[in-house]
Amino acid sequence: MVLTEEEKRVALEQTGSILENYPPDRGNLIPILQQVQEKLGYVPLVAMEEVARHLGVPAVDVYSVATFYNQFRLIPPGKHQVKVCMGTACHMKGGHIILDCWKRRLGIDVNQVTPDREFSLERVACVGCCTMAPVTVIDDEVHGKVTPTRVDGLLFSFGVKIPKGQQKEGETVEQG
């Protein structure tokens, strides 16, 4: 994914102001990256280089940490973040079927963003709502007992129309 000059500028500016609050101690690396993601929604490479310079560590070490932990996103997320719970209870109640549904409807795989950047899809470990399994979290709102038809309903509530029977795998949903 190529960032625009504007996105790069914002990323550098925000990262710079975050770094002011942290002494150059490697132990601060993860809190710094968390702050960057909090501000930008993701951790771009330009920010990682800036962090590496500040902490005096090789840039590849920051990349190493950012690619190790689930939390860090390297590309901007969609406007709406769809997180499908893959905890044990949700799995036993068909969480994988729901994940398949989201993939099919959004035309993307896990950790991808629709080309219009409207939706991104993630799988999450237990969100602790096992009694409501299977669970999907959209933009921090928990939706319980999700069924394939409910997936369509949720998409509809975001203004997405699903032309029935015309959706094919790999096709992106059109905006209604």
Next chain:
Amino acid sequence: MSRDKVIKENFTKLQQKSRAAWESLRERPLILVGTATCGRAAGALEILKVIKEELAKSGLEASVLEVGCMGHCYAEPLVTVYKPGFPPICYGYVTEGIAARLVQDFLGGDDPCLEFALAALEANDMVPAFTDFPRGMIEKNIILDKCGLIDPENIEHYIALGGYAALAGALGRDPGQVLEEIKASGLRGRGGAGFPTGRKWETCRLAPGEEKYVICNADEGDPGAFMDRAILESNPHQVLEGLAIAAYTVGARQGYFYIRAEYPLAVARVKKAIEQARQAGLLGTNILGSGFDFDVDVFQGSGAFVCGEETALIASMEGEPGLPRHRPPFPATAGLRGKPTVINNVKTLSYVPHIVERGARWLRETGTDGSPGTAVFALAGKVINTGLAEVPMGTTLREVVYDVGSGIPGGKAFKAVQIGGPSGGCLPESALDMPIDFDSLSQAGAMMGSGGMVILDEDDCMVEIARFFLDFTQKESCGKCTMCRLGTRQMLDILEAITRGQGKPGDIELLLELAEDVKAGSLCGLGKTAPNPVLSTIRYFRDEYEAHIKERRCPALMCQSLIAYYILPEKCERSCDACVGSCPVEAIYTNEDRIKVIDQQKCVKCASCLEACPPQYKAVIKLSPPELVNEMGA
């Protein structure tokens, strides 16, 4: 004045102030709303809003508190009402309508709306109490005792109910005495392996060095467990107090909470608890005038299951990827920044104030000889009462599943219970009467692990559950060591092939061989325990593996590649269109007899039609192997 007198005096002042605040709260009716994550997901915040609006509307005087989780997650949202003249009554499955009635009819009138009551909190003549039910007779709340009954964001509530007295008491004693108490109690670490807490503390205490650390491990990563989260959200001060006592005992002046970033509410509540404890003089310099300095910070884990492993947790706090290191040296001698470090789980630390306050012998009155105290389980899966339960060690699985959990919903048959999450194992019906403790579980091929307990019924495939957990550990493997990175991957490939109906003769034997070697040869605890779900399912449910491999059949009708959905023509109502409408891929058509038929080529096996078919027809069934569909048509 002597040091311990100063401590006592300072603490008594604090206690009196807190008690006064707590008692003034009880002068008028008090409404508790459970707003931990589980409650919020069920709509507790809306209930809270309705209660506040109704109170304002009616002009009634009452206090409303947001509390944590009582463990009865199945009945969320939960509301508890204290009204003078009535026992405290807990209401479950509260809707906005019920909430409004509780204010209007119970507070406004004198009708306690018993039709919505779950149970009373105390025995009385009016309403059955929790202790009157089988569940209440088995449960014994030690570390969950204040959860759901106090405002977790108010330190005064905790202190008023006896909190921080243990810390004050400990500070008045010699750290060595506190250590002896913990050692004598036989407390074992609740994070997984059950290592004796006292021994860990002793090693750290004796380790040379001025600088030492204590860390509370709240990186709960088991995909089916949420008790650490519930405790931190419901009673963070109890854990903080335990951590402070640990610090005093081992000689640490700095502590950390390592909490998953996925638990935002827990992070917020712990931060608040730390702030309040600092203001009350229970953290910081010269705590309660004892001369002991201790402070705590929060570190947010970034989502890596392996960071539950102590050395990986330390690596991540040092700004590294969470790769475990070879032990020894153990963190208790060389941990964070190379300094002696005690790392204890949330639950382990929660017991500490109770032990210090009531003595080692008191803890040993509960539980078994080898595993004193209680066990906290997160019940999930095919069980009626999902939620948290604290029971004495030595309780049988049957009591937990049938008395505490009220059994299997929908009249289905029990098949297995998965204990300990990705490190644990699946135990069959024959193990139901086994008393649960650390040792009995590991002998049976499972593990206490985190305490996640997932109940499985006849519809759950044991090969699939093994595949699910291995898929989890394989994804969470740090990738550093060969055995875990590639061994779990090989095993997963085999399991995936079996669940797709592509298993080969000899696959079970190969799985067993690899499992043994991954267990014996992995660098850290994650790899050493990753094969447990596979080993235990082969041990107890080998016939299911064989059905998949030899007959290409999934006996539980769960593995998607091995089943087909089929509409029984004789049961199809014909004029009903429920299944057609429910299908997300238009795979169901109406034939010339107006019977609905599934186009197997188009079907994505999402089960929508099965759920949509009205229960009086039950025309949609699953078949395995899928080729049976052809025979049905013939």
Next chain:
Amino acid sequence: MKTVTLTIDGRTIKAREGEKLLWVALENGIYIPNLCAIPGVKHPAAACRLCFVEIEGYPRPVTACTEPVVEGMVVSTRSPRVDRLVQTAFELLLSNHQQDCANCPRNRSCELQRIARERRIPLRVKRLRKLERELPVDDSSPALRYDPRKCVLCGKCVWVCREKGTGVLGFAGRGFGRRITTFGDVPLGQSGCNGCGECARICPVGALVEKKADI
């Protein structure tokens, strides 16, 4: 420095106390398979899981790279349990290794071939499935050729690149996706690598090779 006496495979050996068993054995001409161990590094990675040995009094085999020698230690480098663990770890690595010995520049100087020879383990693994990694060969550097599909993730190149090179190499990802790469996964040719070739000289397999060695 205190000297201790220990026995390895029946041979009496004197060594500096606290020295790791693996180095003591290798210095005395006793071969123990290993890929990730680097002399002088304080915390051994203990990642390759190949250097298992039996030590008398220990309940199970342990890795020689992590075990400091002590007075009177009795070690055997072979036992049925050790052989089984080593074979499994070795076969796992092979199942994940792009095997093309005949055309590989490291043919006959490859550590995997050496382990196979020493322990009489066939290089063709029958019982395991092949675990392919879909990673591109990096031919962008004028000096080096990097084939990540051959990499055994020992980490020696990362270490030497920091000690003697430009420090552009590092680990990324995790689990099965763990790989040795550069910042942002850019090709070596654009990474700031100066082509010193230290990584190729330390690579135990044919993952990183110098281009002139190709000819």
